[in-house]
Amino acid sequence: MVHTRNRLPPTRYVRCGMVTVSDGKSRPSPMRLHLSMELLRLQREEPARNNPRAAQLSPTPLDSRERIVSVTRQKVGGLGLSIKGGAEHKLPILISRIFKDQAADQTGQLFVGDAIIKVNGEYITSCNHDDAVNILRNAGDLVMLTVKHYRAATPFLQKSLHREESPLDNESANQLRAEDGWRSRSPSSASAGSHSRPTSDSYSPNGSQRRWVDVITVPLMMAYVTRYIFGTDKLRPNSFEVRGLNGVSTGIIHCDDAAILSQWLKYITDNIVGLTNLQMKLYNRNFPATERIEYMGWVNEGILNNNQPWQNYKPRFLTLKGTDVLLFDSPPLNIMDWLKCKLVFKVYQTMFRVIKDSENVDERQHCFLIQTSGHESRYLSVETRQELLRIENAWHCSVCAAVMKLGSKTFTVTTCGKTAGLTLDWNMGFALYDTESKTYSWKYKFSQLKGSSDDGKCKLKLHFQDSETKMIETKELETSNLQSLLFCMHAFLTAKVASVDPAFLSSKTP
Template sequence: MPRWNKWEDGIPGTSGLEKDPNLRETKKRDSELAGSSFPSLLTSPIPLRIVNVSDGKCRPQPARLKVCPEYLVLQKEEFIFPDDDDTYPRDNKKRTLRLKRQLDGSLGISVKGGSDHNLPVLISKVCRNEDDDHPYIGDAIIKVNQMSLANVTHDEAINILRNAGPEVILTVKHYRSAAPFLLKGVRQLIPEQEQNMDLVDGNSNNATSAPASGLEPRDERTPSIPSASTTSQSQQHPHQKFLPPFNASSSSSSTAQCDSRIRGTSCGSTPVIDSPCSVGSDGSLSWNGIPRVKRKWVDVVEVPLMMAYITRYIFGTDKIRPNSFEVRGMNGSHTGVVHSPDLAVLSHWIKLISDYIIALTNVKAALLNRQLSSNEQISYMGWVAEGVLNSNQPWQNWTPRFFALKGIHVCVFDKPPIEAKDWNGSHVQGYKTYEAMFRIIKESENVDERQHCFLIQTTGGESRYFSMETRADLLRLESAWHRAVCFTIADLGSKTFHVVHKNLPAAFTIDWTDGFLLKSFASPNYHFIYAFSQLKSSSDDGNSTLKLEFVDPPGTRELVEQVLICPKLQDLLFYMHAFLTAKVASLDPVFLNRGRLS
């Protein structure tokens, strides 16, 4: 599993945004076919937010989450350094710097690292006069006045620098890869690469305001100069020690110069944007640490949202992750674990991403329906988790399954069906809706900590236990099931079973129009005909005997009991349940039309 604690390993899911070319081609074709079928949700503004992401084991790292119409994108922040600046040092080249100590004893630099941290002694902050030699953030100090710092601790390096005399000669070598980590403390002051110059004049306001939902990140592209109070000792790295503070007068002039460069008030008619790469221990700034560095958000993971799987549970278990979720794409990419301390924001993001997944999956179903006959139409597709029995430890393993209702069939896939041909094969298990029973599990009946569970039971005696992410998902599936059963039973019309009634062999028929009918094989006439509305109750012995109570005549309180003996009692009960479910659903035409995917 990819490691999130090291950015150079990338974000889990994809490497360099690699994607299955077959899936990309299918998506392109689907997009062309869909046309106006795409819901308005998919053309809405793209939400952004800064989040923390991990692999579930290591410490979360900051990233930016972006919901695009068809992809969920994770971005990491990179610093862009000038390639056209001749004064900027090149890696692996030693340089000699001559620094004069200020009147207050300061050298105007801060350092991190040391042998006790398995790091070289690195310059982490710079605040120098413009006429001095330029140290850069990311410079490793190799020597101080010919004294090597190769194997000294952090405290020893501080003492050597403090006692190096009024003029110090530093031998340094630049490590550009170290600069991004050292710049994190002032990242909010560094302009993004796509900086709009119109936003940084003296009267500018943020052009992009955050919506009421609070999901948009604060626009940090407009740099500003913090006061000394904004940089407190409590915000400093625990292993970082500053040299004596920089001269106040120099700090003031440097800060004024920085401010004029940002605001464009005294540097000519055209504003010049540089980045505050040098920050003194007292919060003052200078511009000679790393000139003109910019921030840039780089896409590192793209998870296709069509048929994607979003979950808050630890994969394969019934344990829910606090304040986090992950999204897995059908091409194998995944976001890692996305963390958000705000439960309201977390819930909003989960709902937003789920809505995109549902909308895109419904579009895919509608496209597949164009290739299917009218009696094979898909009415539902989505992910569930199935509890899989382990030896002596029931429901310890939860496996994602792709669940679909297609025509008369309930289909359970190991992986999502991309093409029409994928609906057949060893990776899919199917049942007929009128030979299966859907039952929502009460909370008190849950077998473990998984919530929103349901059971599928079949005439063959098979039971499968599933869970969904939310109550809304479960109710949506239940509604789709009832609609599918209604359409299936209406097409089926009737079902007849051989029974024994009053010691005579007979045919018992459940008819979509007429209800319950019984006719003896020895007689051409029906022994009874009851409408569905006349059925009052039913009971069975679990073996072969079924008792039915009907209101007869209709509109009275008089009950008539009919006793049937059926060798296929289980099948009969499933068909009865299907016909009754369909009749109830058919009473609401609006409900039946609501779920059509076309």
């Protein structure tokens, strides 16, 4: 299991928390859960060195390339770091201390000895120390730091880990200036032995340094999140699991209580939804407006087991694209994958129905039914109420777009012993066309339909209100495609109701 020990910090892009991890059977191991916009990492702390003095030394990044790190300022402790150096010393602005559990430490991506090259995209390599302090202090709540690690800075910075002020010896300073071709852009010739002051973001003089090593990395793009024991309807108490497209799983993540569980699920699913929506936009650039994607996301399909209530669930990737409903075994990763889907249904001939809690077949929550003419119904579930609402809203949008693209649909029917064609037309409404006389026997607007009834086999009654007399007129029809006709009627009526909202129509404009 993965066990959360502390509540999540109020960080927008990077969130961390101490956890314990297992596969559900073995003894849990302590790790840190590190969430960024695109990745979810499980990290372990690097073991301390045997040498007591070495154990106090600062960790270093794996390479010295430039890195961009997002830091969210905290109300207490600010950015959680101190700096030394500056152009007056012919030195870069160096991170001299990172305070435990403060903002910089929580990123897991900043180190003592990192030189700050840019703040929010603006170079500060020519700034003196005081100017750099002011820039960092006034950089806002979300600060993007471009940093690069300098190995020669580490020795003299380590000497001052437990002292606010420490002079820079000439030997270390000279090594630093020579390393990686560093050259100060400032003409200042101030003494390299001058003191530099910590920023106002200093917090704890006793802060210690830690290094976290990635153990598991799960990409969040179209990742799969579940609270259930995989493939069943059994919820893990206050637990969840994240599986990536690369087949990597976090294992089981267990939280202290439902509130913390809800936080983690929201943060992770928000990032997944954001990335998925971005991918949808990229895909839609390659599709015409009438084939645009309205929804993509993971659902779970209940699989019948010897005619017993559903006990097995299979992950499916549901998409609503143009006039189609598609169910993939795995997400489409390129344009060609969209052509390989084996389960494709027309959205205007498919009914979507949210299952009431009292109608659930087992312990799965947030369930819905997809019924398609000529096919068995599919019983599906999602992890959260919010996701169910997203699908329901996207379904209505998809139905409206599909019906407007379709324009009209005609079904062969018989009435009074004669063969005729019942047309559903987006602009005209209902119209019965007599194939013998080649004329319309009657026409009604969609708004004139006041009810309908059927025998579940082939007979259908439509009850219309005459616009002048206000009397109800009943039209009796027979068709061999009753379910298909009923589903298509529902789609046209749903689209008409939705189109009454001008905001909805404007959102459909490509």
